[in-house]
Amino acid sequence: MAGESRFPDVDSNGSEKNEDIEIIVNVGGVRQVLYGENLNRYPATRLAQLINCLSGGYDTIFSLCDDYDPGKREFYFDRDPDAFKCIIDIYYFGEIHMKKGICPICFKNEMEFWKVDLKFLDDCCKTHLSEKKEELEEIARRVQLILDDLGVDASENRWKRCQKYIWKLMEKPESSYSARVIAVLSFLFILISSVVMCLGTIPELQIVDSEGNHVEHPTLDNIETACIGWFTLEYVLRLISSPNKLYFVISFMNIIDVFAILPFYVSLILTHLGAGMMELTNVQQAVQALRIMRIARIFKLARHSTGLQTLTYALKRSFKELGLLLMYLAVGIFVFSALGYTMEQSHPETLFKSIPQSFWWAIITMTTVGYGDIYPKTTLGKLNAATSFLCGVIAIALPIHPIINNFVRYYNKQRVLETAAKHELELMELYSGEGKVGGSKNELEDLMGEGKEHPSWSRQLKVSYSDTFIHLLSDEKHYRTRLQSCK
Structure with missing residues (x-):
């Protein structure tokens, strides 16, 4: 039957035909039948290793999965089923795409658990992963700065402390x-x-x-x-x-x-x-x-102003959009000033003496300033002026939305990072107060530096593994279960 596993076939030499093996995996309550023909395309992955684990005994089986039912011949994994649905695509399509809403860091941990190389992750998804890594690095940096401020080095002299x-x-x-x-x-x-x-x-x-x-x-x-x-x-x-x-x-x-x-x-x-x-x-x-x-x-x-700092950063991130704006205006200024000079030459009292002088008129017209010191007097010149300020409005309006998005994105990101850093510190204090161990014994000492004396509360402080989970605060390898969420 398609939904049941069967014993592997044996060839004339007594070895198993892995291509004919059918296994059942249960990931977070979701059962799925997998075939050796597909799994053997990537023999280094955990699922491919399940094919040969039965002959190695229970020690080999439980080194690869969380539980095993010999009656149903079913392997159990306490992992995220949504992430597994994405990872399983590698055996059919040769690449992996993350679903929207899955934390990139958690997905990376899932890929490491299933022993799937990150090179199979699509480039668009790698971008989200790198952005999340940068956020966690920034959170860790802020937490480390705060902890460094709380620490006191007894080896420092009075001038250094001052x-x-x-x-x-x-x-x-x-x-x-x-x-x-x-x-x-x-x-x-x-x-x-x-x-x-x-x-x-x-x-x-x-x-x-x-x-x-x-x-x-x-x-x-x-x-x-x-x-x-x-x-x-x-x-x-x-x-x-x-x-x-x-x-x-x-x-x-x-x-x-x-x-x-x-x-x-x-x-x-x-x-x-x-x-x-x-x-x-x-x-x-x-x-x-x-x-x-x-x-x-x-x-x-x-x-002293977060808003001005955010605006400066948004402008730095918007150099491409600002460059496009300047390019649009430069092309429009050159075209409309040349047309204005040509069309106004027939008027005896023309104010357009030369094309370079017409640049000023084109600038103040396309930017809708309109000082009125230079203006067209012919009908064609007026039509050219109307066209120039309409094009100027469009050219200025096009890059505004991306610039505003950069500002809002950076401002919201800074607020989230600040909240996440405070949240991590609060959890550290909570773990310290309750006597819970969230990390290895010397993680915080490694973070703060060797040979330092810390306040009484920070000496007992343990690195917590909260929903934000800052990897940089711990050298150990930890993987989330499907019961853990990620903010």
Whole structure:
């Protein structure tokens, strides 16, 4: 019968004909009949090894499956049946596709259990697997950073401990109440400095010096000096306490910090020393040029704003879409400016003097700005203008949706990763408090580093195997059962 297994045939030499063997497997309650002709296509897999395991006795059988019924000759596996339905396709189609909704990491573990090589996984599914691996690596990195902050190395001298304390105080607002206060103060100083810079340009708030020049009000100048003093102190403390000073100096946000405070000191030096070195007019021009660079401090807000950081990342991930936008606009600007110049030549009062000059008209038209300084006067020119701004609207609207999707995807991903890291830490504390063992004895010590002393709770802390299951926190091999879920 098709649904029952039969004893294997024996050839003239007494060896089994594996192609005629029929086995029954029960994976998570789902029974399936498999044939040796198909299984032997990949002899290194676990299912193919079941064909010859009966002759090896029960030890061999139970090394391959969870249970075995000799009456029904049925092999039992406590595995995910949905994943098994995907994996079994390799024996019929030579490749594997993951079903939607299956965790890629769990599916990878299932493939390893059934001894199926990852090279048979389709490329589209490998992409999902690599994305999930990156997420788990990010979660593990965040958990490790938090655990590192909680650890105290007794071998460190007082300066090292003080340096670490200052670093957490200046860089990690979530580490303590004092760190949060400093982060709020830094945010307020950035806002105050930006407002003062704007107010200093209002003529009514300026005063006239002895030489008849309009300069900033002394009160605003004093507030600016206080803000620069705070920015300088903050940068110096962060530089001194940085564990990697080279990386700190070349970091983009730290370069912004330098550009925010450097113009103040350079202009101060030029003001006091420039009169003897060059004409006062040139010094004043240099000072004004440097003072304009103070606008760079507004970018310091990105250090305290998750939204601005997310926007920056979304734009970095959207270079392809932005490139397409610029390409569409460049082609449209060249075409419509040339057409506009040609069509307007018949009018005696034309404003289109040359094609390069028409580029400006095409730019402000396609971007729907329309200053009105250059405009067509002929009928054909007006039709060309109408066509150009319609094409401009379409060209700008096309890449907007992918850019928004990149922003939303990254923002949601960061929230999920943050929640997952907190969830993992909570489970670690829970396992520690209940005295449960979630991992090997020295896993956390290996993670934190050798020779360190940890707080009392962290010394008892065990790595948990939660639904997120961070493999990087454990060197052991663990496989999920079908009863375990994955978030």
